[in-house]
Amino acid sequence: MGLTADQLKTALDTLAAREPAFAAALARVGYPPERIRERGxxxxxxxxxxxxxxxxxxxxxxxxxxxxxxxxxxxxxxxxxxxxxxxxxxxxxxxxxxxxxxxxxxxxxxxxxxxxxxxxxxxxxxxxxxxxxxxxxxxxxxxxxAEGRTDIWPAGDLAVQIEIHRILGREGRPSERETRALAEDWRPHRGAVAVFAWHHYMAEMEVI
The missing domain is CATH 1.10.340.30 (Hypothetical protein; domain 2)
Structure with missing residues (x-):
C-alpha cells in the first residue's frame, strides 16, 4: 500500500523544519491526500x-x-x-x-x-x-x-521537475539529472516530496 496521510505529514513536517521553501509551500497548499493503490x-x-x-x-x-x-x-x-x-x-x-x-x-x-x-x-x-x-x-x-516505499524519487516526471523548481523559488525546469541531485538531501523522504510536488502542481493549476 502507498504512503498514508500520517506518513506524508510526518515526512513533510520533517523537511519543512529544515527547508523554509517547503514550509512556505505547505502553508500555501496544505498536505497532499493519500495516493494508495493495491499491490500486485x-x-x-x-x-x-x-x-x-x-x-x-x-x-x-x-x-x-x-x-x-x-x-x-x-x-x-x-x-x-x-x-x-x-x-x-x-x-x-x-x-x-x-x-x-x-x-x-x-x-x-x-x-x-x-x-x-x-x-x-x-x-x-x-x-x-x-x-x-x-x-x-x-x-x-x-x-x-502500491508498496509505499518512502524514498522513491521519480526524477524523470515532468510535473515533479517543474514543481520542485517552483517550490524552491527557482526559474525554469531542471533536467532529470538535476532533479535527482536536488533531492539527495531529502532522503529518506523523497517519496513524500514527489507526492507533494504533484499536489502542489494541481493546486497551482486550479489557481490559474
Whole structure:
C-alpha cells in the first residue's frame, strides 16, 4: 500500500523544519491526500494502460478493457486467453497489447512475484523494468503508490521537475539529472516530496 496521510505529514513536517521553501509551500497548499493503490498485477497492468494518455482517456480505456476481460483483471490467464483483436477493441495500441501480454506472462509463469520484489529500491526497479513496456517511471510509480516505499524519487516526471523548481523559488525546469541531485538531501523522504510536488502542481493549476 502507498504512503498514508500520517506518513506524508510526518515526512513533510520533517523537511519543512529544515527547508523554509517547503514550509512556505505547505502553508500555501496544505498536505497532499493519500495516493494508495493495491499491490500486485492489476495495478501495474493499469499503469501500462495509462501510459502516454490523459487521465480521462486512461479511465475510458480501462473500463472497456475490464469489459473485454469480463471484469476479471486479477487473473493474468484471463488476459492471455483473449486474442489481440479483442484486446485492441478496448482501445489498446498494438504496442500496448504486447506490453500487457508480457506482464501477464511474467506473472502467470511465476517469474514476477509481487510479494518477493527485492527490498533494495534500485534492485526492485531493475526487476520491474525487465518487463516489456515497464520503464523506470512506471516502476517508480508502482513502488511508491502500491508498496509505499518512502524514498522513491521519480526524477524523470515532468510535473515533479517543474514543481520542485517552483517550490524552491527557482526559474525554469531542471533536467532529470538535476532533479535527482536536488533531492539527495531529502532522503529518506523523497517519496513524500514527489507526492507533494504533484499536489502542489494541481493546486497551482486550479489557481490559474
Amino acid at each position: 498485477y492489476a495495478t501495474l497492468l493499469r499503469t501500462i494502460i495509462g501510459q502516454q494518455v490523459s487521465v480521462k482517456a486512461a479511465a475510458s480505456i480501462w473500463n472497456k478493457f475490464e469489459a473485454v476481460l469480463g471484469g476479471d483483471t486479477l487473473d493474468p490467464s484471463t488476459l492471455l486467453a483473449k486474442s489481440d483483436e479483442e484486446l485492441r477493441s478496448a482501445g489498446l495500441s498494438r504496442q500496448k497489447v504486447a506490453y500487457v501480454r508480457s506482464l501477464a506472462e511474467e506473472v502467470a509463469s511465476g517469474r514476477l512475484d509481487f510479494e518477493r520484489l527485492p527490498v533494495d529500491d534500485e534492485e526492485a526497479i531493475k526487476a520491474l523494468t525487465g518487463i516489456k513496456g515497464i520503464g523506470r517511471w512506471s516502476a517508480e510509480i508502482y513502488l511508491l503508490f
